[in-house]
Amino acid sequence: MVDHIPEYQSTPKLTRQQKGKLGEQAACRWLQEHDYEIVVQNWRCRSGEIDIVATFEELVIFVEVRSRSGVGRYGTPQESVDFRKVQQVRSTAAVYMQRSGELNRQIRFDVIAVMQDATGESISIEHIVNAF
Template sequence: MVSHSPGPGHNSTPKLTRQQKGKLGEEAACRWLREQGYQIMEQNWRCRRGEIDIIASHGDLLVFIEVRSRSGAGKYGTPQESVDLRKMQQVRSTAAVYLQQSRGRELQIRFDVVAVMLDPAGLIVTVEHIENAF
């Protein structure tokens, strides 16, 4: 039997795919939000205009939440910096469809970002909740 150990500086941890990072980040965001008293109403709600990662209620607020996950700031910046104007407009437009379809009681709405930093193995390093992000 021959075994091979990676040389110095070689990371033997398999690299997470974008989808895996997203799923881990959304799971961490939901856990954190529940711990803070939010009720998760929808996850990955989709319509013709787009998708909203999490829709939650918190008191009299209906909160539309974009989750961004990263395994390092690197050249792409922090998770929250990756929510650009185009993404903000898409989330707002998708939220309008949700509100039109739900026709529930009138609630105040808010748009938040939950930024999740992961280590290379996919373990949660930090969860940052930015209220009224846009």
């Protein structure tokens, strides 16, 4: 009698969008664990998208989340926030503040860098306050 040997099944590879979503979820959990209040995720307008809008004390904080599953040739997550991205986040934040009617509140721009393993599990999270 021959025992049936199950076929090897690899873990399905996550898409870039799936890894990004997992990174954003990890960033939200991290912020909430550190007493930030999440106002909205993935806020969109014509000029772009803000990954996370949060509040902390009296500040409105616009958070750009960057995820990577390896440093390699693409560098660290935080290195991927280039001049064009900074400009896009700033202009989108201005639209958000105008539409929300909170023009008198102070704002801050942060980056959360999430390093992930191949399954999308967060290995490390770095919060860069006042990133730009």
